[in-house]
Amino acid sequence: MMKAKLFLIMQCGTPSQDNSMAFRAEMSIWASPNIENSQESGASIQIYCQDGGHYNLIQAGFHISPSLYHNRDIHFFTYCTKDLRSKGCYNSQCGGFVPASGAKLVPGQAIAPASIYDVQDHYIRLSVNKDPYSGDWVVYRHDLETPSFLGHFPRGLCPETPRIQALTGFVNYLKNARGPPMGSGHFPDCDEKKSAYFNHIKNYDVNGQAVDPFLSGMVKLVDKKNCYDANDLFLIFKKGFTFNYGGPGGCIG
Template sequence: MASMRMLVFVTMLFCLFKVGFTGAPPGIKFSTSNSGSIIKIRAGYYSKAILWHGVKARFGIWDINDVDPLSSSGVYLAATNQSPGLEMIAAGFHVNPSLYHDNKLHFFTYWTTRNDYSTGCYNTLCPGFVIQPGEDLFPGVTIDPPYSSYGVRELDLTIQIKKDEKTGDWSLYKQYRTGERILPKTLFKSLASHAETIEWTGFVSHDRKERSPSMGSAHHARELNYKAASIED
């Protein structure tokens, strides 16, 4: 489990990227990629170690209301390995009209075991996450209001991905409850043992012909508490 204290304002990271910030110190991650006509931008924080067995974050929950049909915007935490190939488990919140056919905020999970993302899926669209009885926050569910309010309050939810030291399976925790969703270790090779990298990331994607949606609260990090979106360990 990550034990360090950190606070990342993803809107600030996004703005630094947009003005061409280079030479980022260790831990800060910026990336942009193209997939056909889709532009993807990510900004966040990562930590590498020999062994990670979990990652946790408290996410500020904001309503993102400017996402076009071919765009998406959200935030996630992830446990990953890059060797011998990409293996990743992720969970977070996003608006993704092409996936849900609406413009609502959803809780999501994602996993893959291939660099080309040809394995795995979002939520429960393929075998993977095993939903436990009595769930109230399951993969793909809509996050209904109230949301954070600019200048007034930031509402949040805590998400944790943790490896069970006895079974080796990965569990997903919401708030302070016990493990609720299980991702069997048999799905993975390197992640069956541990994760090499954990990350907290904000992201947007959009068609070249569309404007980019907002990231986080759509306000700069310099505005600080209750105004800029935050991710806190």
């Protein structure tokens, strides 16, 4: 299985240097109706933290994954692994993410509507941050009238201060096959009706308060630039800190 990811990565220092505790962002929602069964395309907030001699990952976002859901709808998902070398599990496949009672969005739930290219964009605003009291990693939805608590990852999945946290677009596909579209299926464009985006990006401090990100601590990584790309993080009126990403399907690499 081939993977292509692009990251806006923050917080690569040592735990003693870290004062931020994950992200909040508006994540644009794009469909991919022609995606193949062996492919996956999505976007997420990812938290990596050191646990002994390896790294754990917790993740929340949106994806299209026909092999997982047996359809081509867009789904909210959660994912975790206790070791990056192991497969990990989605949604309720294991005892990782704990959904909140009456949550407005639950892992595996299909969401609509999708954005329409050059017509209308749609988004959901998510956050993942460490609760300063329990130490659990809590997930909220923020684009409703009031913030909705969706659930949490137990603190044991990420016991130390995260070493890396990232906003990422990603695709997965078979080796030597053509990759699926990422985002809107177009390369980055500052027009949010044409390009996938993360808008209004915020960090959380150790007290659980949302703060602007520190640009000096953020790094962009694109591992298959000939197929997919992202522009730099920038500050823009009415969008806050933002960046666009994506690329068309059909690229082999």
